[in-house]
Each structure stands twice: as C-alpha cells, then as structure tokens.
Amino acid sequence: MQKYTGKLAVLYQGEGDLSRFQELAERLAVPLYKTISNEISECFFLSWRDDCLKLLDKELLKKGGLVVDIEPRNGEQRSWPAPKQGPLAQALGRKIKTVVDATAGWGQDGLHIFRMGYEVLCIERSPVMVELLQDGLNRLALQDWILKLNLQVPRLINGNAIEILRALEVQPDCIYLDPMFPPKLKKTALAKKSMVVLRDLLGDDHDKDELFNVALNAAGRRVIVKSPDYAEPLGGRPNESYQGKLLRYDVYFKD
Numbered sequence: 288m289q290k291y292t293g294k295l296a297v298l299y300q301g302e303g304d305l306s307r308f309q310e311l312a313e314r315l316a317v318p319l320y321k322t323i324s325n326e327i328s329e330c331f332f333l334s335w336r337d338d339c340l341k342l343l344d345k346e347l348l349k350k351g352g353l354v355v356d357i358e359p360r361n362g363e364q365r366s367w368p369a370p371k372q373g374p375l376a377q378a379l380g381r382k383i384k385t386v387v388d389a390t391a392g393w394g395q396d397g398l399h400i401f402r403m404g405y406e407v408l409c410i411e412r413s414p415v416m417v418e419l420l421q422d423g424l425n426r427l428a429l430q431d432w433i434l435k436l437n438l439q440v441p442r443l444i445n446g447n448a449i450e451i452l453r454a455l456e457v458q459p460d461c462i463y464l465d466p467m468f469p470p471k472l473k474k475t476a477l478a479k480k481s482m483v484v485l486r487d488l489l490g491d492d493h494d495k496d497e498l499f500n501v502a503l504n505a506a507g508r509r510v511i512v513k514s515p516d517y518a519e520p521l522g523g524r525p526n527e528s529y530q531g532k533l534l535r536y537d538v539y540f541k542d
C-alpha cells in the first residue's frame with residue numbers, strides 16, 4: 288500500500304454519513320479530521336461534497352476541490368457512441384474494440400475512449416486515485432443515458448499494471464498508457480490543476496519503461512503512449528504518431 292502518512296487526510300465537515308468517511312480513512316490508513324488547524328501537517332484532503340468524492344489541497348479547501356469529471360469534454364458530441372474524431376480516435380484506429388487504460392488516473396482519457404464506444408478496463412495503482420475514480424464510475428453508472436442504453440461502465444482494478452497486464456487472461460486489442468513524465472519546467476502555468484496535484488501527491492512514474500515493455504507484450508494489436516510533446520518517445524520510434532495540443536499519441540503496432 289502506498290504511504291500517505293503526513294501527506295493526506297480525510298476531512299469530515301458535517302456533510303453526509305460520518306461512517307463513510309471513517310471507512311475511507313481506514314482503507315487508506317490516514318487520519319480523519321473534522322476541522323483544519325495550523326498544527327495539521329497534511330496538505331491533501333479527501334472529502335465528499337455534493338455527493339462527489341473530492342481531492343482538496345489547502346488552496347482548494349474553500350473552493351470546489353477536484354473530482355473525476357464524468358461529463359463529455361467541450362465539443363464532444365453528447366450521443367453514444369460519440370463520433371470517433373480527433374487524434375486519440377486516430378491513434379486507436381479502426382480495428383480496436385477492447386482497450387485497457389493501464390494508467391487511469393482521473394479517468395479522463397479512459398472515459399473519453401469509453402464514450403467513443405470502446406470496451407474499457409481501467410488499472411490504477413494509487414489507492415487514493417482509485418477511490419476518486421471509483422466514485423466517478425459509480426456516479427456514471429447512475430446517469431440516465433447509461434441506464435437507458437443498458438451500458439456497463441468501465442471496470443477498475445487497483446494495482447500495478449506491470450503485474451496485472453502480465454496476468455491478463457483475455458488479451459485486449461489495445462493498451463493505452465499515459466504515465467507521468469517529469470515536467471519541462473518546475474511548475475508550468477499551462478499544466479492543469481488536477482495534474483499538478485496528482486504529481487505533487489504521487490510523484491513521477493519511474494517504471495514507465497518496464498510498463499511499456501510489458502504492455503507491448505500483453506496487447507493484441509497496439510500500444511498507445513500519450514506523451515508531452517517535449518518528451519522522447521517511450522518505446523523508441525513509433526509506427527504512427529498523432530499530434531494533439533502540447534502532446535502526442537505514439538502508436539506501436541504488434542504486427
């Protein structure tokens with residue numbers, strides 16, 4: 288279990304069922320606070336607000352907090368399946384049906400892939416991100432459009448994808464990787480708050496080379512790596528590469 292000692296706590300401010308907060312604090316082995324005082328060393332907090340599990344830092348305490356967003360992105364068509372458009376859809380190609388999002392994080396890429404009609408399995412090793420993402424997936428499962436279309440929302444497995452991919456019984460067509468790369472500058476003004484907080488909480492993913500090699504072995508047809516545009520391709524020269532805004536999708540074929 289990842290250690291959050293001195294970094295993360297659960298915060299209960301009188302909203303909702305206290306036992307839910309206590310269980311969360313126990314699962315993550317972190318303290319539960321009812322107020323924030325100056326003596327508290329933790330700088331990240333998990334709390335349910337408006338029925339969403341939110342991640343807060345001291346700056347966000349009075350603002351909203353960060354949640355797994357289950358709404359379609361700006362400009363994405365609100366139909367299911369959404370049209371397969373844009374560089375991520377191009378990277379996925381035409382023959383793919385099943386995708387493992389092996390670095391699920393906030394679930395934004397995995398959910399985008401799901402909304403385009405692919406079957407998605409998410410893997411995430413950080414227990415705190417798993418709590419946030421599972422909360423988002425639970426909310427998604429209750430959305431009208433999901434219920435009307437009788438869709439199964441993506442399944443989430445908590446663990447290291449390096450081990451889980453090695454043990455997969457059914458080979459997915461595609462494995463999607465978006466590990467954390469060191470930032471180009473210390474704190475870029477352009478980086479999204481959710482990603483800055485994720486990096487502060489979890490640090491960089493130093494085993495991404497091993498993850499890539501395992502993914503290439505485990506995928507049926509292709510591996511896609513999302514990289515910042517300044518980073519070297521993770522698996523050497525890709526077979527195809529699609530440019531997004533400040534990022535690339537590098538595609539590695541299996542055959």
Ligand SMILES: C[S@@+](CC[C@H](N)C(=O)[O-])C[C@H]1O[C@@H](n2cnc3c(N)ncnc32)[C@H](O)[C@@H]1O
Pocket residue numbers: 389390391392393394395396397410411412413416446447448449465466467485489492494498
């Ligand atoms: C940059 S974030 C991914 C963001 C995600 N694509 C999104 O759209 O929200 C990277 C995430 O991958 C997870 N991760 C990195 N290496 C992993 C591994 N070997 N197994 C499981 N999760 C991993 C990290 O814990 C982190 O939450």
